[in-house]
Amino acid sequence: MSESVLRIDDLSIVYRTARGLVRATSHVSFSLAKGETIALIGESGSGKTTLSLALIRMLPAAxxxxxxxxxxxxxxxxxxxLSLSPGDMRAFRWKECAMVFQGAQNAFNPVxxxxxxxxxxxAAHGIKDPEVVKARTLELLRLVRLDPQRVYDAYPHEMSGGMKQRALLALGVLLDPQVVILDEPTTALDILTQRAxxxxxxxxxxxxxxxxxxxxxxxALAAEMADRVATMxxxxxxxxxxxxxxxxRPHHPYTLGLLRSVPKLDQRRDDLVxxxxxxxNLIDPPSGCKFHPRCQFATDHCHQEAPPLVEYTPGHFAACWHTDKVAAARSGFIDLKEVKKDDRS
Amino acid sequence: MATLNPPIRSASSRPPSLTASARLRRLARSYTLRVFAQAVVTVWAVITFTFFLIRLMPGNPVDVYIDFLMNQQNITYEEARARAASQFKFDPDANIFVQYGEYMGRLIQLDLGESITSTGTRVIEQIARFLPWTVFSVGLGLFISFILGVTIGTIMAYLRNSWLDNLFSLLASILGAVPNYIWGLLILIVFGVQLQWFQVGALRGTYNSSLTPGFNLTFLLSVLTHAALPVLVYVLGSIGRWMLNMRNSTIGTLGEDYVSVARARGLPPSRILLAYVGRNAALPMFTLLAIDIGFIIGGSVIIEELFVYKGIGSFLFWSISQRDYTSMQGVFLVITISVVFSNVLADLLYSQLDPRVRVGGGEK
Incomplete structure (x- = not known):
């Protein structure tokens, strides 16, 4: 887990719109080790999908x-x-980095x-031997627990949503990529299919x-899947x-807020915050820390100066001036028995 | 959920033996049979309707001929009437239901009867003589228009909102808004009469009448030059619609997830264009195309008359002016059959091109 396959340095992306520049991601840096899973969490519009589209350079023209x-x-x-030629970029996509999009229901060409x-x-990546492709395809379909023979000859409309999602995962690893981006891979699926x-x-x-x-x-899904988590x-x-x-031990008040807003079975409704x-507004973002207008711990300092991303304990980075206050607040909230972690970490 | 893999295609397990009534019931449910029966009923209804409708038009073949004789030869009404009566087997005063019965009786034996005004000529021969020219000229126009329109429409969609797209959209709207006979008139008047780029008179007919039909270059060239203007007009009249339809369909398809995924999979742009975008965007075009095939004959009447192109359209025009009921009925029958069957064709074609609507193509 030491070798890094992907390192993102200071990535900033804007969208040009009629109302001005939308700063979709600003100065994002992180690295991804081989075999590691990193989860990006955050609200809609926090830049998660923009970031992942940038990795395969499929951002919209704007x-x-x-x-x-x-x-x-x-x-x-x-x-x-970012400096690959168009031809190299085409070869890079899927072979090195595959992306399983939101809404796999329409990911396959219906005809x-x-x-x-x-x-x-x-074939697009130079593997033309039909026997090799067939063997690999059947093997992967089996790996995602589909009936290989049946799915192999099927049209997309003959498959259920969960089957399509699994077929797409199989397709995702067809070329043995080092990185797979999964954008909401289980939304629109029922809970049993999600589990599968x-x-x-x-x-x-x-x-x-x-x-x-x-x-x-x-x-919950992020907690189960990830080795590391990034809050955006x-x-x-x-x-x-x-x-x-x-x-x-969340250090940032926004992470704490996200955790608090998840309903739990043994919780009274009043506790849900x-x-x-x-x-x-990403066209004209707040000064200083962008979270300060919504933050209960905000002070004048937050209003004036953006906090840097600081490593508090080994591997734990946070960008907040008041991590001590967050620590005090979370101790009243975090209940250890609720956060489960599977045996992989 | 017992299994995560629902059956893709339920194997049809037919019971080994069937009773006669069960067979009949299955036959009644058969898709093809239902479509066919529906088509036959439609054709019957239309020919019945036209049979009575054309007889409601003012005048009848005998009256038209009497008028013609009186004007041409300066004879009295009585004389003209007597001449007409001896000329025609047709009796305009016969009971209309008796006429209908006779007509249907012959039609069942696939007999379209004899032309009323050109005594001795069978309607089927007339149709056989004129129909191929119309199928050729309108079909060629439709083919060119479809290929060009779909290609340009795809380019427009790829370059959407560019100046080229805006220009073509404007052009296509103008082309689509103006009926084709207006283009015909414009071409004749501007290029034929005013600019004299071609001899209007020399282009009459379907080929140069001094030539004998045969498979030689001169004859084929003559056929092509005579068909050129009608074909051009058919193309102008319909290409705008193909361009705009294909443009919109392609823009819709370009927004589909599977196209983004295909790009993310690193597929070459040519493969994405043909198999992922083009194939899906063109699906609705084929339905429109099949329906258009049905209107080949009906849509040719004014244009053929305008360019004096001797096809089935100009034959229909002539039959109407002569009130030649049997010839009109013959042409209407051909039109009806081609419209009805091209719709059936559209269904069958679509189910071949799109696996999702293939009959019996898997569970929902």
């Missing part, structure tokens, strides 16, 4: 990367994804059979040892920590 670099390493060779879509992907998908993912990751960037609103707010990473640290206010 987006512009204003600073930063994305370093990708394979076999000791490091390249900056082609599943086997054709696997073969297309392989997560199990399949864990098993595949164990077998194929790829790294995952996991984007989710679902904190208004386009910035405001806290980054190993998963247990993040959920047991939502974060007051609305996500900030």
């Amino acid at each position: 987006a512009q990367i204003t600073s930063g670099a994305i370093h990708y390493t394979r076999n000791g060779q490091t390249r900056n994804v 082609l059979r599943i086997r054709q879509q696997f073969a297309d992907t392989a 998908i997560i199990d399949v993912l864990n098993e595949m990751q164990k077998r194929l040892n790829f790294s995952i960037i996991f984007i989710s609103h679902d904190l 707010y208004a386009g910035e990473i405001v806290e980054l920590a190993p998963v247990a640290e993040m959920f047991y 939502s974060i007051p206010g609305d996500p900030p």
Whole structure:
């Protein structure tokens, strides 16, 4: 887990809109180790999807990367994804970094059979031997616990939502990528299917040892999947920590707010706290710490100066002037028995 | 949930033996049979309707001929009437239901009857003589228009909101808004009469009448030059619709998840264009195309008359002016059948192109 496959340095992305520049992500830096899973959590519009689209350079035309670099390493060779030629970029996509989008329901071309879509992907990256492709496809379909023979010849409309999602995961690892981005992979699926998908993912990751960037609103899922968690707010990473640290000892008031807003079975309704206010306007963001208008701990300092991302304990970074106050507040809230962590960490 | 894999296609397990009534019931439920029966009923209803409708038009073949004789030869009404009566087998005073009965009786034996005004000529021969020219010219126009329109529409969608797209959209709206006979008139008057780029008179007919039909270059060239202007007009009249339809359909398809995913999979742009965008965006176009095929004949009447192109449209125009009921009925029958069956064709074609609507194509 030491070798880094992806290192994002100071990445900033803006969207040019009629009303002005939208700062979708600002100065984001983190690295991803081989086989590691990092979860990005945060509200809608916090820049999670923008960040992940930038990794495969599929941002919409209105987006512009204003600073930063994305370093990708394979076999000791490091390249900056942002300076790849269009041809190299096409080769990079899926082969090195696959992205499983939100809403896999329409991820497959409705007029082609599943086997054709696997073969297309392989052929686009130079693997043309039909026997090799077929063997690999069937193996992966089996790995995601589908009936390989049946799905292989099926059209997308002949499959259920959960089947399509699993077929898409199989397609995602067809070319043995080092990084798989999963953007809300289980939304719109029922709870049992979600469970099955997560199990399949864990098993595949164990077998194929790829790294995952996991984007989710679902904190429980993030807690279960991730090795490390990054909280994003208004386009910035405001806290980054190993998963247990993040959920047991959040340092940033926004992370604490997210944890508090998750309903629990044994909780009275009054204890459920939502974060007051609305996500900030990214065209004209608040001065200083962008969270201060919604923060119960905010002081004049927060209003004037943005806090840097500081490492408080090894591997635990947070950008807040008042982590001590957050620590005091969370002790009254965090109940150790509620946050479960599976045996992987 | 006992299993996470619902059956994709339930294997049809038919019971080994069927009673006769069960067979009949299955037959009644059969999709193809239902479609076919529906088509036959539609054709019957339309020909019945037209049979009575054309007889409600003022005048009848005999009256038209009497008028013609009186004007041409300066004879009295009585004389003209007697001449007409000897010329025509058709009796305008016969009971209309008796006429209908006779007509339907012959039609069932696939007999379209004899032309009323050109005694001795069978309607089926007339149709066989004129129909191929219309199928050729309108079909060629439709083909060119479809290929060009779909191609340009795709380009417009890829370059949406560029100046090129805006220009073509404007052009397509103008082309689509103006009926094709207006283009025909404009071409004849501006390029034929005013600028004299071509000899209007020389382009009459379907080929140069001094040539004998045959498979040689001169004859084929003659056929093409005579068809050129009608074909151009058909293209102008319909290409705007193809461009705009294909543009909108392609823009919709470009926004589909599977196109983004295809790009993320690193597929070459050409493969995405053809198999992912084009294939899906063109699906509704094929339905429109099949329906258009049905209107080949009906849509040619004014244009053929305008360019004196001797196809089925100009034949229909002539039959109407002569009140030649049997010829009109023959052409209307051909029109009806082609409209009805091209709709059936559209259904069948669509189910071939789109696996989702394939009949019996898996569970919901």
